[in-house]
Amino acid sequence: MARTISFSDATLEAMREEMRRDPTVFLLGEDIAKQGGIFGQFKGLPQEFGFDRVRDTPISEAALVGAGVGAALTGCRPVVDMHFADFITCAMDEVVNQAAKLRYMFGEQCVVPMTLRAPDGITKSAGSQHSQALESWFVHTPGLEVVVPADAEDAKGLLKAAIRSDNPTLYFEQKALFPQKGAVPDDDDFVVPIGKAKTMRDGSDVAIVTYGITVGRAMEAARELEADGIDATVLNLRTVWPLDFDAIVDAVARTHRVIVAHEAVRVGGVGAEIASFIGEHCFDELDAPVVRLGAAHVPVPFAPVLQEAMYPKAPMIADAARRLVRREL
Amino acid sequence: MARTISFSDATLEAMREEMRRDPTVFLLGEDIAKQGGIFGQFKGLPQEFGFDRVRDTPISEAALVGAGVGAALTGCRPVVDMHFADFITCAMDEVVNQAAKLRYMFGEQCVVPMTLRAPDGITKSAGSQHSQALESWFVHTPGLEVVVPADAEDAKGLLKAAIRSDNPTLYFEQKALFPQKGAVPDDDDFVVPIGKAKTMRDGSDVAIVTYGITVGRAMEAARELEADGIDATVLNLRTVWPLDFDAIVDAVARTHRVIVAHEAVRVGGVGAEIASFIGEHCFDELDAPVVRLGAAHVPVPFAPVLQEAMYPKAPMIADAARRLVRREL
Amino acid sequence: MAKTLPAIAGARRDLGVALLRMMIRIRVLEEGIEKHFLAGEIPGFAHLSIGQEAVAAGTCANLRADDAIASTHRGHGHTLAKGTSMRGMVAELFARSTGICKGKGGSMHIADFSVGMLGANGVVAGGFGLVAGAALSAVQRKTDQVAVCFFGDGATNRGPFHENLNLCAIWNLPAIFVLENNRYASTTSTAETMKIADVAIRADGYGMPSAIVDGFDAFAVYDAVAAAVERARAGGGPTFVECKTYRARGHFIGDPERYREKSEVEDVMNASDPIVRMQGLLGEALTPAEFERLWSEAREELADAVAFARSSPAPEREEAFFGAYTGDRDARNPVHAIEVRERDRFMPFAPNVGPGSQGSGH
Amino acid sequence: MAKTLPAIAGARRDLGVALLRMMIRIRVLEEGIEKHFLAGEIPGFAHLSIGQEAVAAGTCANLRADDAIASTHRGHGHTLAKGTSMRGMVAELFARSTGICKGKGGSMHIADFSVGMLGANGVVAGGFGLVAGAALSAVQRKTDQVAVCFFGDGATNRGPFHENLNLCAIWNLPAIFVLENNRYASTTSTAETMKIADVAIRADGYGMPSAIVDGFDAFAVYDAVAAAVERARAGGGPTFVECKTYRARGHFIGDPERYREKSEVEDVMNASDPIVRMQGLLGEALTPAEFERLWSEAREELADAVAFARSSPAPEREEAFFGAYTGDRDARNPVHAIEVRERDRFMPFAPNVGPGSQGSGH
């Protein structure tokens, strides 16, 4: 049995189920309780769990994440909402030098079961300081798990998995996905395992390896490509660290042509890790260069016409695939 | 004419020359003036330029970088010492959301000629929170320039270039290099252009593309390889953003086998950007996979035996080169 | 009732009229922004300062064009009061190429370096460092410029507030910290995020002098900031000025405002609307006709600005790829060269359409 | 001269002896660390708290094993006082596999979760968030645990100090903030980095009660923290305790100390050495023989710990690649599987030698 709900309601269900399941789970964030969050993603939680487990906080990102780490070290499973992913920068020491390193440098005496929720990505002319996708930094930071849901099912299953994980986990939820509806299994114990990708579509001509909101754009491109007789695989990574390298190798072996696409800046993005891994491990499998698509190397501009010009959407992905298959690169 | 001086004295000369040349250049940092800096890299500066231009500050990294941005916007060329690169995390918003973005999002009304000095890298069991190499994050952040000197010549020429640059520039100076001596040209106007790599050694069998302290390790490996009749090119990138893509393409064309090596964590490192760029642009030139070497995906441990086991040094680079040339990968 | 006060004369009267004119211009501009935002002509987010105009007007009336200010996400008033043209502002909010930031910034990232306006900031507390730096820069360059930081009550709970106020205090920097305490940070009442009645007490922790003023009274704000500016120019160091004010609109345009009663807003504005307050203080010194003219002039200025914005083109798509770095735009600029090379591989195929692009007016 | 004070009896006397014993153990441990560091047996950095022992001893004597503390880079005293064994500490500093952190942490990153010691911290002000979180955790889990944050004067200029103290204040969290104001942050005198005489005034900005105590007097520290702990356990919220103390050694072992006169150090220690102070306060209540025994016991404990460390093996190189994530260590742990796969490509060729590895005692 499955129901069709919005991405944002899927995160809400995940929170509700995990907070019922485990009394040590609680939420910290700015403007989450009284008004239910900017995207309504916390609606009703304080009413069910109380304002002690769903706390409106001061504008103190460093303290929220720092306190999240401290609570995680001492028997709780805090979920900290970053309001916008861009503000992780205000708590970077707490994420990178504390959360990520404590278990290792203390000789595995402790765990840090903290989840950071980071609404991110490009939408509605939010501008340079409210549109970033920063997952790549954290893939480069040992000690962290990083997940990026692509749809309602991922949203629910990955958030539950993140909360249950004993490792500090960054949950990047793309703002433009919140209203999108999708099917979600009717099972309180449904989780999406961290570290496992999902094949959304199986095709033999080209593999589009992607994650988050770009999965939908890749599916749209794949439908477009069908018309041209090009059959594309779409691999939804779901987790960007630890990457599901086996699924990636498998997709390459089945198609021999690969596009890696994400909304984050292309230079130094997660796509670079994936493309170079493929180059290292699938060298003889490749019929053509691995093509990386991502945002241009500029901040995200305000004007809609500029904003829409600088990150990859379906037509760009489809065109890259066509040229890749036709060896026009 | 050239003189042989230490890396640390080379940075000192660069500071002195640029402060003499431009009265708007000044230094902010913790414990830099009274005692000359942890590595003696500021010795004598306050005596020549006064404690107003070489300021000891409170432990307030966010304010130091924030004030650096504000001063840069209003006619100065501040140089901010981060004490240890790890503490950039305490000023990440100021670097990423302010310094990097202001020029673009304000429609090029302003420039941000700020230099951040970030002593980084693995040495002397400093442990997880004092050993990181974080340049990859900033390559992924549009609006910043990122340089990593490999020797005394680079140290002086790149610091002078960074101070003169109108873009915010991160200058990663690896702590283990400070005492190392090298030749520096006798010319007050000697600068190393940002965005240009330097071929340290020209060989036809394999190219080792690297930067910073790993350049010396690559040169050591190259000498070792000579004995085995393997002739290696060593490319010192000097700047990791903007990358000198032309020099990289050229090195690939001359060798057809490439190793990319750095001390930073391999996963998601600058090597991933370089290796995937090579895969995209030099696909038909490659006789073998591009091999990436970097630190293991763990924080840097304290115990010397552990620390020394987890990042690439000459023997590892040489071994990778041998196996690459012999197609043993 | 304020009308019964004795009339104000001479220079004080002229100041009052100037402050009133500025507050009316801000009010008219923001009511226009609200209207055009709701009409879909302004993309992104917009935060209005209606009710807080006395702070922007009273503060900036003390500043020279070469003094600096740093603003917030709620910065329209500060920007106009510092001297930016309505045309440049409205065109920017309309995302046009003629905008003061070429359409790349918008309401949350508007700046005008020609008048020392270092920018609105999408990051709460983002302005503290910029102002500390501008003030430090004035000292390093040996000028008598000052720098003013506008910020909200919520911003005072962030670390950069603490670090930068302390830095300015120990170095006696010519900075003025103007707090707009409007009782709320988004949906959260200030009473919930700090245990203190007056934020000004925090200045004591830096050894920084402070003043608390009625933020609805533009004269009171002007006088407090005048003293602070005088001290700063004379090398006497920074001052903290807490202005008790109120946000009469939602946090952003479209805010459901479930966190407060409508009546609270009405009560405050009925009692304290800074424009009505100033009209009352001026009393006989300002005729109804003069008062009316201030409004009509402001409305004309806005109408002209909106017409200008509407008739201006959206930016060229190509613009998206330029401007992150300095240097000329051709291949001689290495950074740009890379951008162009990479972009030409795929960007040309990015369609010029998308959810937001309706908003661009095309 | 303190000797002429009236003797202390009963429980107070026993407390005094316990505090003295702890201070002597800390002093002996740190003099040992200094010696073995200079002998090259301890790699990395080490920061000594000699002169500040009364703060660690007086504070931790109020705590239960299930209460939490967060420490600093100068954390040997806090760690020992919270109950960690000298063996575990010395073996860790010697980078041995038997160290409390398996040799992965060292002096700057030592922790002992078995006694609620959440870690020294290489990041100044890194402990504030951990303590706010531990205190919040106690509230969420409905226990009466408290959390204590040790920090220096320099740390109070960082943003996380501000944000976390405010957070603890508004939520009445059971946290105690124990400031070791030792007059310096590395080479920088506190007078240069803040304009205030007492840091405690900053607590007023959060509506947090505070106390200022003589940090050389372990009784004074004990009593102030006792009151704070009692209030915190009772749900009365956080307290700020400023301990006026002094760092008798360099910032780190090897510090040239150009920023102060040798005589300053001697004067302070002659007047205020916390061990001498407590001996004086105990007066007749402690015989010279008993006093001597405290020293000899501590020396034996250290000798045993050093012998233990020396006889312990360094960690296996293999250990470097484990422990960043939870999960079993075989290939079923996806993260580990990747690490192993990647490592096996090249890591085996990393030589087990290098600049630092001499320090490992091999």
Ligand SMILES: Cc1ncc(C[n+]2csc(CCOP(=O)(O)OP(=O)(O)O)c2C)c(N)n1
């Ligand atoms: C660092 C950061 N955290 C959170 C936000 C989201 N945010 C934008 S405005 C705002 C409230 C600011 O309140 P205040 O400082 O009092 O200014 P006001 O809106 O009342 O003018 C918040 C939480 C942000 N922009 N930046």
Ligand SMILES: Cc1ncc(C[n+]2csc(CCOP(=O)(O)OP(=O)(O)O)c2C)c(N)n1
């Ligand atoms: C965020 C950060 N900035 C700078 C440093 C370098 N540093 C280590 S200790 C120290 C001085 C700390 O002074 P204080 O807080 O007074 O503690 P004390 O050393 O006096 O015990 C500094 C600047 C650091 N470790 N972390």
Ligand SMILES: [Mg+2]
């Ligand atoms: Mg407010």
Ligand SMILES: [Mg+2]
């Ligand atoms: Mg100190």
